[in-house]
Amino acid sequence: MIRPWRGDKHDVRNSFDPSREHVDTGTTPRDDVPVSSMVEKPYVEEREKNDLDLEKAASTSSHDSAEPPVVGPPPDGGIKAWTQVLMAHIIIFNTWGYINSFGLFQTYYVATLGHPPSDVSWIGSMQVFLLFFIGTASGRAADAGFFRITFVVGLVLLLLGVFMTSLCTEYWQLFLAQGICTGLGNGLLFCPSLSVLSTYFSKRRAQAIGIAASGTTTGGVVFPIIAQQLLPRIGFGWTVRVMGFIMLGTMIFPLMFVRARLPPRRTGPLVEWAAFGELTYSLYAAGVTLCFWGMYFAYYYIGAYGESRLGSSQEESITLLLVLNAAGVPGRLPNWISDRFLGPLNTMIPFTLISALLLYCWISIASVPNLLAFAVLYGFFSSGMLSLFPAALTSLNKDPSKIGVRLGMVMSCLSLATLTGPPIGGAIIQAQRGGYAGAQVFFGSIVVAGAGFLAAVRILVGGWGLRCKV
Numbered sequence: 422m423i424r425p426w427r428g429d430k431h432d433v434r435n436s437f438d439p440s441r442e443h444v445d446t447g448t449t450p451r452d453d454v455p456v457s458s459m460v461e462k463p464y465v466e467e468r469e470k471n472d473l474d475l476e477k478a479a480s481t482s483s484h485d486s487a488e489p490p491v492v493g494p495p496p497d498g499g500i501k502a503w504t505q506v507l508m509a510h511i512i513i514f515n516t517w518g519y520i521n522s523f524g525l526f527q528t529y530y531v532a533t534l535g536h537p538p539s540d541v542s543w544i545g546s547m548q549v550f551l552l553f554f555i556g557t558a559s560g561r562a563a564d565a566g567f568f569r570i571t572f573v574v575g576l577v578l579l580l581l582g583v584f585m586t587s588l589c590t591e592y593w594q595l596f597l598a599q600g601i602c603t604g605l606g607n608g609l610l611f612c613p614s615l616s617v618l619s620t621y622f623s624k625r626r627a628q629a630i631g632i633a634a635s636g637t638t639t640g641g642v643v644f645p646i647i648a649q650q651l652l653p654r655i656g657f658g659w660t661v662r663v664m665g666f667i668m669l670g671t672m673i674f675p676l677m678f679v680r681a682r683l684p685p686r687r688t689g690p691l692v693e694w695a696a697f698g699e700l701t702y703s704l705y706a707a708g709v710t711l712c713f714w715g716m717y718f719a720y721y722y723i724g725a726y727g728e729s730r731l732g733s734s735q736e737e738s739i740t741l742l743l744v745l746n747a748a749g750v751p752g753r754l755p756n757w758i759s760d761r762f763l764g765p766l767n768t769m770i771p772f773t774l775i776s777a778l779l780l781y782c783w784i785s786i787a788s789v790p791n792l793l794a795f796a797v798l799y800g801f802f803s804s805g806m807l808s809l810f811p812a813a814l815t816s817l818n819k820d821p822s823k824i825g826v827r828l829g830m831v832m833s834c835l836s837l838a839t840l841t842g843p844p845i846g847g848a849i850i851q852a853q854r855g856g857y858a859g860a861q862v863f864f865g866s867i868v869v870a871g872a873g874f875l876a877a878v879r880i881l882v883g884g885w886g887l888r889c890k891v
Contacts, residue, residue, distance in 0.1 A: 495623045495682075502621040502629070508675040509633035512614045515579070515668045516607040518640010520548050521720060524742040525648050526599070528724045528735065529657070534592050539847025541592075542721055546840045547600035548607065549717070553836035555608025557692060560829030563613035566685025575609025576672055578602055580665060587661035612829050614675070619815045619824050620682045627765050627812035631756025634808035641746030643667075649739045686823075693826050701817055701878050706831050708874030709810045712773055714838035715867035716803050718860060719780065720745065721843045722850075723796060726857055733789050741796050748800025755805040756812065764890040765813035766879045772805040773872040780865035784858050816891075817882070 496502045523545035530541045562571045582603030589595045615630065622629045644664055651660040696702050723745055724738035733741070759768040779799045786792050811828065818827050842864070849860040883889035 495621055497621075497623050497625050501680075504678055505618050505621050505680070506629050506632050508679045509614045509618045510636040510639075511671050512610055512675050512679075513633055513636030514640040514643075515636075515672055516552065516611050516640075517634075517637040518642075519583075519603075519644055519664070519668075520545070520552070520607065521637055521641035521746055522644035522648070522742070523548070524721055524724045524745075525645050525739050527721055528728065528738050529652075530592075530595065531725065532735075533657075534595075536592055537847065537851055538722070538725055539844050539851055542843040542847045544596050544600040545721060546843050547596065548604040550836045550840035551601065551604030552607040552611055553832040553834075553839060555605060556612035556832030556836075557826075557829035559609045560612040560616050560824075560832070561826050563616045563681065564686045564823070564826060566681065568613050568617060568679070568681050571609050571613055572676065572679070575606045576676065577606070579606030579610065579672075580669055582606055583661060583665040583668060587658045587665065612832055614679065615811050616824050616828060617679060617681050619811070619828075625760055626815060627756045627759040627809065630812045630815075631759075631808045634756075634811070635750060637807070638746055638749035638804060641749065642743055645739050645743045645746070649736060649743070692830060693823065696827055696830065701881050702827070704874050704878045704881070705814065705817060706834050708871045708878065709814075709831065710834045710838045711867050711871030711874065712806060712810075713835045714842045715780070715864035715871065716776065716807065717839060717842055718846045718864045719783070719799055719803070722846060722857070722860075723792070727789060727792055729855060730857065731787070731789050731792060733792075737789060741792060744793055745796040745800040748797045749804030749808075751801060756808055759809060759812065762890075764883075765809050765816055766875065766882070766891045767889075769806055769809040769813055770872055770875050770879060772802050772809070773868060773875065775802045776806055777865045777868035777872065780861055780868065783861050817878075 527538065527541055527545065530536065530544070531538055534541070559571050559575070562568070582598050582601075582605075585598035585602065586595060589598055615633070618629060618633055619626060647663055647667075648660055651663060697706075720742075723741050727733035727738050727741050728735070755768045755772055759765045776799065779795065779802065783795055783799075786795055814828060814831060815824055818824055846860040846864065849863060850857055853859050879891050883891035
């Protein structure tokens with residue numbers, strides 16, 4: 422008699438041993454079914470069931486983690502937000518501040534290299550061109566969550582360009598080091614920093630961007646002072662190296678403290694072509710492009726104008742550039758007015774028109790004191806317009822996750838204007854045999870046209886009513 426198997430006393434896997442001698446029980450084993458399959462089937466089914474449960478749980482967990490985290494509204498203040506403002510100020514100090522000091526390099530290179538002003542201005546124009554042109558890619562990279570790697574690469578290129586500039590003795594060397602290498606570094610630093618900063622503010626955005634953008638002014642004062650004090654004493658090479666060491670020391674802080682607030686937006690095109698289908702965006706891009714085309718002529722040539730037309734010394738020419746940049750400090754007041762009362766577009770348009778008027782008035786200046794007065798007024802009004810353009814653009818954009826892309830696209834448009842503006846001015850001066858009137862009228866008219874496009878955007882967004890805050 423065969424005793425029935427009881428699972429509570431015996432384990433089949435332990436009781437069954439194929440090596441044991443077969444005992445005839447009166448039954449014939451089935452040859453078509455393996456014994457192992459009959460024995461292990463319950464355990465295989467149990468393992469498969471457990472595996473399916475684990476896969477289902479993993480799938481559910483993966484699905485939940487793919488959902489973007491909920492992000493609250495911008496803090497619009499607080500220690501973390503204002504820290505980002507300070508860090509952006511330092512970044513712009515070392516990028517735009519250095520670029521706005523090119524007027525002193527322009528004067529020095531024309532005197533030492535023997536090249537005409539139109540040739541030398543290509544070095545500075547290439548810096549600004551690459552800063553804006555690279556903005557499309559660097560802004561999209563910041564939106565996609567690659568701010569850190571973009572920042573590090575940009576910082577390396579910036580420092581490499583500055584220190585290599587200190588070793589240059591030929592025009593083509595300066596063009597590669599100061600024009601291209603420094604320009605690439607600036608492009609990878611500037612647009613992402615503005616993109617990240619814009620996400621921390623809503624009602625105070627123009628004020629925050631204005632404080633950050635005032636780094637243009639502080640850098641435009643500090644670097645010319647360094648040149649004014651050190652250039653006659655230690656020479657060109659070590660003067661530029663001192664500038665490089667200042668950049669290295671100050672940029673450590675943004676590397677440590679700048680943090681993106683929004684989650685990465687990995688999907689999406691590098692260029693959002695559909696944005697140009699929006700009339701307000703297209704008109705705004707055209708308007709600021711024309712304004713930037715005309716605005717920077719004075720920043721490049723005010724020192725050369727003082728030396729060639731009024732007989733000022735090299736030290737007085739650097740002082741003119743210092744005054745022009747220092748006047749931009751109160752020129753950030755429009756950002757506060759914009760936030761509290763008028764809105765960025767309503768503030769930007771009159772400042773643009775007054776800047777154009779001052780370019781026309783520049784024609785009649787015949788003394789150094791009058792040129793200093795022009796530098797004060799033009800520095801105030803032009804810096805007000807230049808600092809408001811990012812805030813006005815972000816106010817027109819309703820999707821914060823697209824700020825980096827759209828800001829980068831406008832900057833790519835600006836790159837063409839800043840690349841060609843100063844060299845065109847130099848060519849006009851050369852064609853007039855040293856006369857500046859043609860260039861002053863040309864760029865003044867360009868800025869007036871830009872103000873017209875901005876006025877059209879204001880009417881489309883806010884209508885004809887003067888009390889609408891736009």
